[in-house]
Amino acid sequence: MAEDWKKLLSFRCTCCGNCCREPIVLVTDEDIRRVQAHTRQPAHKIVDFYKPSEIAWEKSQPGWIRLKSGRRIMGLKRTEAGCQYLGDDELCTIYEHRPVTCRRYPFDLEMGADGDIELLSISQSVECPYELDGENSLTEIKALADWEEKEEDPYFEKLEGWNKKKPRGGKKKFLKFLGF
């Protein structure tokens, strides 16, 4: 790992809200369960299914769901202002219950085969006007990445099972398949 990664451990979020306004936040069934336990919303009010034209997500990347209406990605439902859980004060209204991706953001990391971090960077998915006068723990960042992987892997396995099904079902059937 290049030495200049260390300066990124001083990252401090300036709470601009860009990352909650602009991108579609991909979620797993476990994310839905956590949000649901707090908001009591039915799953279909928590998530939406986004078309390939709505998200910059390579066809080869995992997460695509084959529905009868076509290929879709499941992400948090949005309003015109961005994520439905973004408050007027630019803060997350479900902070303690937010998806794992939101917790790990904006750190991107790549792990080596030995489990060590090989690359740490700040996500380029949105403009992030951060400052470098904060303090972050590499151990905590890695724990979040591990948590994310632990929930993503079984979700992607479920998707593989669903995507083999014929005839294809719709959104309701997919959420039922996930246990909602």
Ligand code: SF4
């Ligand atoms: S769930 Fe919260 S942290 Fe995640 S995108 Fe929405 S508002 Fe932001």
Ligand code: SF4
């Ligand atoms: S884009 Fe960067 S600075 Fe803005 S809220 Fe997200 S993490 Fe914080």
